[in-house]
Amino acid sequence: MPEGPEIHRAADTLARAVVGRELTGAYFARPELKPYEEMLKGCRVEAIDARGKALVTRFAGDLCLYTHNQLYGLWKVARSGARPQSKRSLRVALDTNHASILLYSASDVAIWPKDQIEQHPLLRQLGPDVLDPALTPQQVVERLQDRRFRGRQLASLLLDQRFLAGVGNYLRSEILFHAGLNAQQRPQDLTGDQLERLASQAIEVSKRSYRSRGISPASGMRADYLDHSGGGFSFFVFDRAGEACLRCDSIIERAEIGGRRCYRCPQCQPAGGKST
Numbered sequence: 006m007p008e009g010p011e012i013h014r015a016a017d018t019l020a021r022a023v024v025g026r027e028l029t030g031a032y033f034a035r036p037e038l039k040p041y042e043e044m045l046k047g048c049r050v051e052a053i054d055a056r057g058k059a060l061v062t063r064f065a066g067d068l069c070l071y072t073h074n075q076l077y078g079l080w081k082v083a084r085s086g087a088r089p090q091s092k093r094s095l096r097v098a099l100d101t102n103h104a105s106i107l108l109y110s111a112s113d114v115a116i117w118p119k120d121q122i123e124q125h126p127l128l129r130q131l132g133p134d135v136l137d138p139a140l141t142p143q144q145v146v147e148r149l150q151d152r153r154f155r156g157r158q159l160a161s162l163l164l165d166q167r168f169l170a171g172v173g174n175y176l177r178s179e180i181l182f183h184a185g186l187n188a189q190q191r192p193q194d195l196t197g198d199q200l201e202r203l204a205s206q207a208i209e210v211s212k213r214s215y216r217s218r219g220i221s222p223a224s225g226m227r228a229d230y231l232d233h234s235g236g237g238f239s240f241f242v243f244d245r246a247g248e249a250c251l252r253c254d255s256i257i258e259r260a261e262i263g264g265r266r267c268y269r270c271p272q273c274q275p276a277g278g279k280s281t
């Protein structure tokens with residue numbers, strides 16, 4: 006499952022293909038969206054933004070397109086007007102003179118008025134996107150101290166999209182490692198310094214992944230993120246059980262937490278917070 010950095014990279018690729026251009030055609034598989042095919046023709050694509058794991062495509066005028074890939078959805082860029090053969094079912098096509106972007110398999114597709122999109126049930130629940138350039142460590146510290154979040158174990162809190170949108174399983178392990186914290190600790194157990202380190206690493210680790218790699222298919226991720234030769238983002242603990250910590254040589258451990266695998270260095274991330 007792609008995480009924030011991969012989703013932002015995918016949004017960037019789609020944006021490069023069609024943003025700033027007028028739609029020469031639009032296709033929606035869902036019958037109730039058919040009327041928009043004609044309405045959107047000639048509208049310029051203004052922006053494609055990742056919000057957590059959803060994408061919002063804004064058009065000149067009043068409308069925007071909300072899509073969520075869920076587990077199986079896949080966006081592709083194609084030659085202008087092309088509909089490449091695929092076993093997947095085409096759900097959305099947006100055509101411009103320059104290129105077309107095609108969404109396959111995803112069923113969560115809707116057209117919304119732009120000025121109401123923040124009221125979408127999923128977007129309304131989301132915390133700030135971890136890759137939002139406007140998000141500051143201080144804002145994340147404030148969320149960590151919020152009564153909704155401060156008593157939660159970091160293991161579940163970091164995956165909760167209401168806390169920070171875009172953090173998924175590999176980012177969880179990597180953020181905890183770089184913050185020197187353990188998955189069982191809770192914000193209320195942490196010192197001010199630890200809270201600040203966690204907040205800044207949540208943003209920094211996500212940004213580093215977004216800037217330097219960010220590949221979409223999870224299947225190709227392991228080899229890519231375990232390659233430390235390029236100087237870009239790579240895994241320090243995730244998927245490295247039994248291997249030596251790159252900082253201290255201790256052996257990386259794997260645990261199942263909430264049904265999802267989590268990795269840590271026992272030396273760099275000692276167990277227990279202040280209250281245990």
Ligand SMILES: [Zn+2]
Pocket residue numbers: 250251252253254255270271272273274
């Ligand atoms: Zn270590």
